[in-house]
Amino acid sequence: MLDLLVIGAGLSGLTTALAAAEAGLTVRIVAKGLGALHWSAGTIDVLGYLPGAPFAVEEPFAAIAQLPERHPYRILGAERVAASLRRFQTLIAQAGLDYTGAPDLARNQLLPSAVGAMRPIFLAPAAQQHGDTQASAPMLIVGVAGLRDFYPELVAENLAKQGIHARAAFVPWESVADQRDRNNMQLAIGLDDPAQRRKLAQALKGLMRPGERIGMPAILGMADHAAVMAELEAATGATLFEVPTLPPSVPGARLHAALRNALRARAVRLESNMEAIGFGVDEGPQGAHVAWVETATSARPLRHQARAYVLATGGVLGGGFTSDPTGRFWERIFDLPLTVPQDRRAWFRPAFLDTAGQPVFHGGVAVDDHLQPLDGAGSRVFANLWAVGGALADADPIMERSMEGIAIATGMVAAAHVAASLRTRAATVAAA
Amino acid sequence: MASNTIEASAFPIAWESVDHSLDECIKCNICTMYCPVSAVTDLFAGPKYSGPQADRFRASDQPHSPDHGVDYCSGCRVCNDVCPTGVKIAEINARARAQIVQDRGMPLRNRLLGRNELMGKAGQYTPRIANFALHNPLSRVLAEKLVGIARKAPLPRWSLTGSFGQWMQRTRTRRLRSDKKVVYFHGCATMYYEPFIGKAAVAVLEHNGFEVIVPPQNCCGLPMLSNGEFKAAAGYHRSNVARLAGFARAGLPVVGTSTSCTLTLKEEAPELLDMHDAGSTALKQGTWDIFEFLADLDARGExxxxxxxxxxxxxxxxxxxxxxxxxxxxxxxxxxxxxxxxxxxxxxxxxxxxxxxxxxxxxxxxxxxxxxxxxxxxxxxxxxxxxxxxxxxxxxxxxxxxxxxxxxxxxxxxxxxxxxxxxxxxxxx
The missing domain is CATH 3.40.50 (Rossmann fold)
Structure with missing residues (x-):
């Protein structure tokens, strides 16, 4: 039997599975689709904004104490959050992707977004690093004429409004692709071809002024990303950085691919298009256990049995929760109680961009100190079920800019709890 | 109006249906990132554009589809596989193609390719002649020029040792009799071109103690479905339901070696053709791809x-x-x-x-x-x-x-x- 079934293939699910496999557990991931990482900028945001505060957080770990009491970071404690992120940085480097942060690994950096806003980011792909808005070198934001998901003038103009020297320019479409209708991912794969990137290097050379660093849409290579960056820098003699685009997001896809490859190397199967639709319960002496989870197939449900289960299906955005027109809001698989207001008139505050966030995004699955879901009365629902990532209550990952940090920290810690719990169970069985 | 007093049953929309699944599309483009066809050609704009996006402009009473490029969708379903919200993109595309066929008819070539079973039957009694007629370089050039079948594409050869059905008939006295029984769905390729696949399946099933029943059966209809010929495909499916659903109802697994045929019996035909009658559902639930069936045995230690x-x-x-x-x-x-x-x-x-x-x-x-x-x-x-x-x-x-x-x-x-x-x-x- 499997040790662990992870439901969900976003960052929290992949991280949980990787950490559990590292701890020696046999793991399988089932997911409805390929996961929300493909929508993400590929950065690791830990804590960018505190609820109601107008300014960005400078030191995320130090700011954790100011979060609500049952926020996932408060449950874990700042020390474990920081340790999880350092461990993630090592694991992802081993998987072939370099992620870097501020030199002291305690502060956020401010990197430009696809609209030229400054995003408080804790760890970023090495390729985004030189976009640091606190550095003084002027920026040349280069777009590709005809690319629909990146607008360099918008980026440069908004950066300039914030006091950063930035101007925009375009390279012709032909410098990145021969075919017309290409999306970001296809362009990135195209630039893995050395002939194509020589064309791009040639086009870039004509645009630069001395001393400028070049910001490009994040399409600079897929499998050969590091080589593409190095070659373009060598050919142009300029410092280069990527700015995330609208989805599809290549940095998110690179992170997904690196984690997926790391999981394959550890014999963890990632089954996408397997939507969890049901579960069974065993009543044991230690309380109710999840006995199995079923996924939809072309005919009849397929049953997966494991010793432990991790719910990593996300919240409203990831698809872990759903609602009906009456205002009822529920967790899709185990029907866990949610702290989301069950009256839709209470979902939103009057102001859309209220700095306190919206109640509907703040609610979720309430968990105990071991990240195990609780019922309305505060008792564990199932002895062998854990919850991680966007599903957790008392956080608003979008408003806080904490999505990846919560996913990684809760994933790492839940995997450790699962491993410890299975060891205890094995020891109990052996003693009996 | 007090919104929280509305009953959910006031909204009887089947969100899981093909037509309504497009409302689940959030335009994230993961499908386009992984689409293997749009990656190699500009002729197919990608699953999002041709599927849920273009589908908003298609109506059953509208004579022309807004997007002919949908014909370049290969139907591989990689888009469905990666979609995080469950949009049935490949099925949306298949229906769009059927609508184009309904409006404008279909080329002879697609009619031929959809009639796998007929082709199989036509050649089975004189396989050497049929193989020569189909496989000599001149006829391949002619088939390309006149009909549009690519001259290099790997067409099958008729079996020289008779069909799978003939073998079952010939060996009927040697076949295992047992209380444990399965129905075998062979599909057209096993029947006429590759009877050895069926023989291997029968041998494996009998080795595991199953009596293998091979009732009369039709083409599953998939080649027609993927060429937009829904009406004829529905005829095949109805016939298969009439011939096989009784076995499924009696609790006999219907096991197949052609994984595309078993997929069609289970899901593609009922879903694309909206055939959700009791017989279709019994057949859907009783059908197994052979390794799915064997893995189930394995899980039970059998x-x-x-x-x-x-x-x-x-x-x-x-x-x-x-x-x-x-x-x-x-x-x-x-x-x-x-x-x-x-x-x-x-x-x-x-x-x-x-x-x-x-x-x-x-x-x-x-x-x-x-x-x-x-x-x-x-x-x-x-x-x-x-x-x-x-x-x-x-x-x-x-x-x-x-x-x-x-x-x-x-x-x-x-x-x-x-x-x-x-x-x-x-x-x-």
């Missing part, structure tokens, strides 16, 4: 594991139709128990042939370009490799055509592992 050592270096590709079953890769699970086999799992998206797609002259090269990542994978493991393995017939033909390495159904490998089958000659031992 699969025989008296395997011989089979020293094989075996690259395995789970074809699109197998992955669309959403049952994992049970063939890997079973074959990994055979001593001596070194399995290499392909993560390539599609071989490119996609049923009848790669046979069309305007799509042949697209299919070959789509398949390149799979061919590359096979070439990387070519040293010491006698065979590749793959569950769908057309994919095996495409793999052999592109790599020059012989390809086998995993059931042939398993039959050989039981000592019942010769992988070289494809004969029972």
């Amino acid at each position: 699969l025989r594991t008296d395997f011989r050592t089979l020293p094989l270096n075996l690259p395995y590709h789970a074809p699109c139709q197998q992955r669309a079953h959403r049952v994992g890769k049970p063939a890997l699970q079973i074959l990994s128990q055979v001593p001596g086999i070194t399995l290499h799992e392909s993560h390539a998206r599609c071989c490119g042939i996609a049923g009848t797609y790669g046979y069309k002259v305007e799509k042949y090269q697209i299919g070959m370009d789509v398949g390149e990542e799979l061919f590359q994978f096979v070439r990387e493991h070519a040293a010491g490799t006698e065979f590749t393995a793959c569950d769908t017939e057309t994919c095996r033909w495409q793999l052999e055509h592109a790599t020059g390495i012989a390809s086998r159904h995993p059931i042939e490998i398993l039959a050989a592992a039981y000592g019942l089958y010769n992988l070289e000659t494809r004969e029972l031992t």
